[in-house]
Amino acid sequence: MISVENLAVRAGQFALSGISFSIPTGQCGSLMGKTGTGKTTILEALCGLKPVSNGRICLMGNDVTNLKPALRGIGYVPQDGALFPSLSVREHLAFALAIRRWDAAAIELRVQELATLLGLENLLDRGVGQLSGGEAQRTALGRALSNHPEVLCLDEPLSALDEDTRGEMCDVLKTVRERTGVTILYVTHSLEEARTLADQIFVLKDGRIYPDGPMKANPGSPGTRPAQES
Amino acid sequence: MTNRPAPDPAKCPTRGPSDVPFILGLSVIGSVYVLLIVAMLVADVSFTSPKHFWQALQSREIRYSIKLSLLSCSLTTIFSLWVAVPIGYLMSRHEFRGKTLLDAILDIPIVLPPLVIGLSLLILFQTPVGRAIQKVIPITYEIPSVILAQFSVACAFAVRTLRATFEQINPRQEQVALTLGCRRSQAFWWVVFPEAKHGLITAATLAWARSLGEFGPILIFSGATRMRTEVLPTSVFLELSVGNIEAAVAVSMLMVMAAVFVLVVIRIFGWERPLGRPF
Numbered sequence: 001m002i003s004v005e006n007l008a009v010r011a012g013q014f015a016l017s018g019i020s021f022s023i024p025t026g027q028c029g030s031l032m033g034k035t036g037t038g039k040t041t042i043l044e045a046l047c048g049l050k051p052v053s054n055g056r057i058c059l060m061g062n063d064v065t066n067l068k069p070a071l072r073g074i075g076y077v078p079q080d081g082a083l084f085p086s087l088s089v090r091e092h093l094a095f096a097l098a099i100r101r102w103d104a105a106a107i108e109l110r111v112q113e114l115a116t117l118l119g120l121e122n123l124l125d126r127g128v129g130q131l132s133g134g135e136a137q138r139t140a141l142g143r144a145l146s147n148h149p150e151v152l153c154l155d156e157p158l159s160a161l162d163e164d165t166r167g168e169m170c171d172v173l174k175t176v177r178e179r180t181g182v183t184i185l186y187v188t189h190s191l192e193e194a195r196t197l198a199d200q201i202f203v204l205k206d207g208r209i210y211p212d213g214p215m216k217a218n219p220g221s222p223g224t225r226p227a228q229e230s
Numbered sequence: 231m232t233n234r235p236a237p238d239p240a241k242c243p244t245r246g247p248s249d250v251p252f253i254l255g256l257s258v259i260g261s262v263y264v265l266l267i268v269a270m271l272v273a274d275v276s277f278t279s280p281k282h283f284w285q286a287l288q289s290r291e292i293r294y295s296i297k298l299s300l301l302s303c304s305l306t307t308i309f310s311l312w313v314a315v316p317i318g319y320l321m322s323r324h325e326f327r328g329k330t331l332l333d334a335i336l337d338i339p340i341v342l343p344p345l346v347i348g349l350s351l352l353i354l355f356q357t358p359v360g361r362a363i364q365k366v367i368p369i370t371y372e373i374p375s376v377i378l379a380q381f382s383v384a385c386a387f388a389v390r391t392l393r394a395t396f397e398q399i400n401p402r403q404e405q406v407a408l409t410l411g412c413r414r415s416q417a418f419w420w421v422v423f424p425e426a427k428h429g430l431i432t433a434a435t436l437a438w439a440r441s442l443g444e445f446g447p448i449l450i451f452s453g454a455t456r457m458r459t460e461v462l463p464t465s466v467f468l469e470l471s472v473g474n475i476e477a478a479v480a481v482s483m484l485m486v487m488a489a490v491f492v493l494v495v496i497r498i499f500g501w502e503r504p505l506g507r508p509f
Contacts, residue, residue, distance in 0.1 A: 048409070074409055082406045084403055144409075
């Protein structure tokens with residue numbers, strides 16, 4: 001479960017306060033809002049990349065508010081993928097495991113598992129410069145999932161993809177959810193993506209979170225009118 | 231919206247004004263500088279001969295200055311990178327009070343006249359602290375002074391180069407590495423450092439070449455003593471001062487060849503190997 005209580009974050013001149021929401025274990029919550037409203041700031045605070053000035057963040061029942069990013073058990077996929085240019089796809093999938101000094105056989109097994117899950121089997125020895133947008137995002141997703149995180153934070157992972165690839169990636173994300181049972185916070189400004197992937201939508205507007213209820217049960221709920229799509 | 235008539239193809243120019251004069255203008259202006267460099271080198275080559283060159287190499291003093299130059303420039307390059315990597319990284323990643331002042335301080339060796347740097351070093355090692363250091367390691371007018379004089383200037387160029395390099399590396403990659411289980415140091419060595427490869431090679435080349443040509447601070451801080459603190463620029467100066475222009479030009483050509491050799495070797499072979507991986 002992801003639980004954020006009364007969170008306050010400051011990033012330069014920009015500040016957010018009183019942010020609260022929760023996503024039950026195994027579900028996908030989508031954080032929506034216009035560009036510049038602070039969606040990424042909240043996600044970074046959750047990952048431990050932005051200092052929190054007030055409030056509490058609990059992941060799977062553990063208070064992680066002051067824990068280092070490495071100790072939170074979060075998989076993070078930023079908007080641009082932020083792949084490491086000097087590593088191959090295989091090395092990306094193995095990165096978190098090599099850091100934890102897994103033995104080579106276990107790493108190889110996990111790499112093959114992830115490659116099968118994400119359709120990267122034929123790309124393992126490629127450099128990241130030779131990947132298409134969709135392949136790069138699948139690699140970033142595989143890298144984030146490699147150490148079996150309980151929480152996955154996705155920051156607009158489909159925004160730079162074309163229509164067809166976006167559809168493929170949506171399918172990949174659904175499969176990942178079904179197979180891993182990971183709890184997901186999905187940041188997006190696309191209502192369509194949120195409706196496709198999320199169980200719950202939170203709208204961030206004027207520094208406040210507006211819970212919009214379970215989307216699949218009530219897809220036309222008023223809090224997410226098309227005005228939120230911009 | 232008003233309906234505009236479709237343009238008449240017959241009246242449309244098929245080709246706009248040519249870009250050739252613009253490109254040609256830039257090329258002519260740029261080529262003046264390239265020609266100046268080439269002309270200087272050609273003049274040097276035409277002034278010297280293999281005989282002068284051989285004679286210069288036979289000289290015990292010049293052989294010593296070649297050795298000292300190679301040694302001091304290499305050590306200066308290592309020390310410069312050692313200092314420039316942390317400074318460049320910290321300056322590129324952190325905002326803090328007094329950063330602008332620190333930035334200006336780091337540029338001082340670039341803008342100060344070389345003689346002033348030498349004089350400042352000389353004065354520094356006459357202070358009580360400097361004298362105390364010299365009781366342990368003799369510096370002024372000794373070999374360490376050559377390295378310190380070269381380092382004082384070369385390091386500033388390495389810092390500037392590496393700061394620009396680290397600024398161009400997306401900090402998001404480091405952040406992802408942190409969420410993957412890295413400590414800050416691991417994220418630096420395994421994600422940032424391999425990406426800074428080209429910047430490191432450029433900084434090393436610049437520091438080495440800059441040290442090789444350093445003369446002003448060495449003259450003041452190390453003196454121009456033969457077989458002691460004599461580096462290649464000092465040799466040129468000493469040979470010129472006794473009227474031995476042929477030897478001075480021959481030593482100059484040695485410096486040109488050494489600089490070209492290092493630049494070519496590093497550019498050809500320096501780009502290939504990645505610097506570090508967790509595997």
